[in-house]
Amino acid sequence: MDVVFLHIALKKLDPDTVRAFEMEHRSSEMPSFHSFASFVRDQIKVMQRSPNVKQEIKRCVDRRQTQPSKIAGSLTYVTATSASLQHACIVCKDKHGNLYNCATFRKYSPSERYKLVKTNNLCLNCLSDKHLVAKCNSRSVCSTCARKYHTLLHFENSNIAASSKADKEFTPTKVNDSSGRPGDVALCSLANMGAQPPSTVLLGTARILVRDSRGNEQSVRTLLDSGAQNSFITRQCYQRLGLVINRSLSCPVEKGIGGTSKASQGYINLKFYSRIDRNVNFDINALVVDRVTERLPTVSVDTSAMIEFKNLTLADDTYAVPGNIDMLIGASLFPHLLLNNKVRGNSSHTAPYALETVLGYVIVGSAPIMDSISATSYCGMAVEPLESLVRKFWEMEEVNVPPIASSDDRLCEEINVRTTVRDRDGRYSVALPFKGDVLSLGDSRQMAEKRFYSLELKRSL
Structure with missing residues (x-):
C-alpha cells in the first residue's frame, strides 16, 4: 500500500519538490511513505523559516551588432523560481541558485573556472548540471567575444576574435514576494531597437x-x-x-x-x-x-x-x-x-x-x-480560467469514496490475491474465477442437443 499512497502523494506535488525528493532517495530501493512524510515535514520547516519566498530574475541578452547599418537590440526575459528548492553549490556548499552567483567561484581565474566546470561535467554556456553545452537551450552568449560559453569562462589572452560588441552586463535584481505562496509565472520582454543611420x-x-x-x-x-x-x-x-x-x-x-x-x-x-x-x-x-x-x-x-x-x-x-x-x-x-x-x-x-x-x-x-528608432514592448501572463480553478478546488477537497464491492467482486479479488504467482520466466499467472453455483444456469443440456441435431440435419441435406 505504500507504493499506492506514495504515487498519489507525488502527483500532488510540484515538479521541483518531486525532483528534490528523487535526488534525496537515489538508492535502488523503493522509498517508504514514512520517509516521504518526513521529507515533506522538512520542506515545510524550511518554508516556515523563510517568511519571504525569494524570487530571482534571470535576464538573457542575445543581440549583437555585426554591422553599423544593422539593428542592435536587447531582449529581456523574466521568470520566477523558488529559492527554497535550490541545490547546494559545488564550490562553497551554499544554496544561492546558479554557479555564476557564487562569490568564491567568481574569485577564481578563468582557467580555474574552466577546469572546475569541465571536471563536474557542467554546461559551458549556462553552468547548469542538468545538461551539456550541446543540448543547452539558452540563447545567451559570451558578452566579450559572442561565442557560446559563459562570460566567466572567457580568457583574456584568448585567440578568439571578438566578432561584435556585446551588450553590457547587468546584475540580476532580487524581487521579494511577501504573499508566502508561489505566484503566477509572467513573461515580460522589452526590445529597444535603434538603427544607426546608414546611407x-x-x-x-x-x-x-x-x-x-x-x-x-x-x-x-x-x-x-x-x-x-x-x-x-x-x-x-x-x-x-x-x-x-x-x-x-x-x-x-x-x-x-x-x-x-x-x-x-x-x-x-x-x-x-x-x-x-x-x-x-x-x-x-x-x-x-x-x-x-x-x-x-x-x-x-x-x-x-x-x-x-x-x-x-x-x-x-x-x-x-x-x-x-x-x-x-x-x-x-x-x-x-x-x-x-x-x-x-x-x-x-x-x-x-x-x-x-x-x-x-x-x-x-x-x-x-x-533615423529609424523603434521600441516594442510585450507583456504576457498565463492566467487559468475561473472554471478551471473552481474545478481543481472541488477535486482536491472532495473525499474519495471507495466503490461498494459486490459479492462477486470480493470473490474475484480473493482469487486474485490467493492464486497470483510469478514463474521463472518473469511472467505472472492467475487462476480464472468461476461461479460456484452452477445450478443457477438451469437445465440447458436438452436445448443444446436439439440445436446440435438440427445443425447436423441441415448439413446432411
Missing part, C-alpha cells in the same frame, strides 16, 4: 516643364542618366500629356542588366523647358515604356546633414522624398545640360555633390537617410 545613393533627378496636347505646361519628374543610350517616358506620363505616339516596326529594343531585352511601344517627340529659364528648351525623342525605374530615392533622405545645399536653386525640390519617375534623359542630351559649377555637401569623402545644370542644381552621391 543611400542619390541619382540625379530634375523637374522639367512639358507642353501637353492642349498647350498647357505640366511638370514632369525626370532622371538624368549618362549611362543610357536612349531617352524614355512612361506610358502613364505620355497619356497624361495626350501626345501622339509614333509606332514603327523599326523601334529599338531596350536592353537592361543581364542582357534582358524588351521592345518599346513606340516613341514620341516632345519639347521641354527649364523651370528656372524658359529660354532653355530641348527637343527629344523618347521611347514609350511601361515603367522607367522604381521610386527614387528608395528611402527618405536626411536633408539636415546637407545644409550647404540650402540656398541653391535645385532642379528637383523633392529630391529627398521617394517619388515616381516619369521620364529618363539619356547620354545624348546629358552633356548639354551640365555647367561648370559644383558644390560639395560636407567635408566627408563620401559626401554628395550638387552639380549645376541648365535645369538647376542636381544632387548626386551618397546621402544619409532618416
